[in-house]
Amino acid sequence: MVAVKNSLPRRKFDVVVVGAGGAGMRCSLQLAQAGLSVAVLSKVFPTRSHTVAAQGGVSASLGNMSEDNWYWHMYDTVKGSDWLGDQDAIEFMCREAPNAVYELEHFGMPFDRNADGTIYQRPFGGHTANFGEKPVQRACAAADRTGHAMLHTLYQRNVAARTHFLVEWMALDLLRDDDGDVVGVTALEMETGDIYILEAKTTVMATGGAGRIWAASTNAFINTGDGLGMVARSGLPLEDMEFWQFHPTGVAGAGVLITEGVRGEGGILLNKNGERFMERYAPTLKDLAPRDFVSRSMDQEIKEGRGCGPDGSYVVLKLDHLGSDVINKRLPSIREIAIKFGNVDPIKDPIPVVPTIHYQMGGIPTNYHGQVVEWADGANRVVNGLYAIGECAATSVHGANRLGTNSLLDLIVFGRAAGNHIVAAHPERQKTHKPLPQQSLEFSLDRVNALESRANGEKTQDVGNAIRVSMQRHCGVFRTLELLEEGVGQIADLAERVKHVSFKDKSKVFNTARIEALELSNMIEVARATVLAASKRTESRGAHALDDFPTRDDENWLKHSLWYSNTNSLDYKPVQMKPLTVDSFPPKARTF
Structure with missing residues (x-):
């Protein structure tokens, strides 16, 4: 498959953006409008990126529907x-x-x-007025298709700005020189099966999440953690990988997302007794408590025998009381999803729902300019030439649990911020491309060649399914040290199996078997990071609920985890408690 190393085709750009979702295209728009040559790689057509699946809204303290300001939004996000x-x-x-x-x-x-x-705004979980006093309407919505509207808007603007898209390309590895600077990526063109060297003065990772390492997931099949795998293999750490959000309302048995916007419009969760059980767990915010809180409450109801259905395995989301006009106007896609995937019409009947893996809070460590950073000698050191934005990045604005609608906000704020920072730095620091690092290039090509030349081995889907089953069992909504430690061993064994996967079809044109095998090498990195970091955090915080240590421990664990692939080891760094211009919000009990 791979040509002789010295004769690989090369293309040069000022900036290569890996990923064409909301973050990638908001960044590329800023770059293209400034006159930089920018290439955006995407495994799928840009408007099929996973941002298109976001439903409920994008948060901003506009105050159109109720009194609001950014300081309250900041407090809610910290809390x-x-x-x-x-x-x-x-x-x-x-x-x-x-x-x-x-x-x-x-x-x-x-x-x-x-x-x-x-702009119309609806309430969303964890968003409040006056520091938690009552829910606030902060989610700016385009019906229940907000991500779809955002992605198409950004794509159209990029087309107008003449952004260069490399559609159905897969980035393989970062190219880092002896100084540790990133000078581009290797990438596979799916149409031909050829590998290219894409040289860049700046590389931006915008590859989205990795929720496909779980068996039940709201994520698209493309969400295999490619950017995380690339960064981990390059020797850089991944941050806070123990924190994964289970969305409270995935369709039972299908995992397809039912937006929190349903509850924002007035939908309520019920157990088999018809009880609105969230009133017991979160008496103030009820069904609009943050997602980690609601997910654990639902799981508790099911475990204690109050689940619905013949086997008591789910609860239900009731919205028929909203009326057909509201449902058809504000939640048309949700009705369609419920009919197709839940076999119920929400105008008449409640939707069966269960907590389903949805979002990663951790990722590639960055500052708020989007620059990737390493922790060294008690400080963050910028990795020259590398940025990360969106879900693949740990900026870290979401910490241990993300508030709904802050994800779409994250994309546009930090996509724009990274673009501006790159443009500002470009004239002074990036006049020419640095020489290609031969060792880094050889590592990438040897890795792909080893997979390509393997005649026999395990099937990609068998090992991938084993990863998903193990993660689902050992790293769920509620965790125990025994389960996590067992999971660490299983994932380590599966990492060895990943090294021996093979595929029989060696054709070059649109060979999905090759793509899936390459994706698997990224998924295993994410799984290793997640389960090890979770097994070592001996507290419960946000989405990490550990039965053995049910309380938050600020004395010992107010810190970010850093996982290194080459040693499969962890380091830690402190949380940045000091804001830019206002007083810090000190930790306190988290009640709703």
């Missing part, structure tokens, strides 16, 4: 993160939110409107 979020990055995001949303509006994004023409 939602269970105090593991970096408060400088959180302040930056929440202050920038209104301008970022108004900018989307001016780009032509078709938000729903109020009678006075302002």
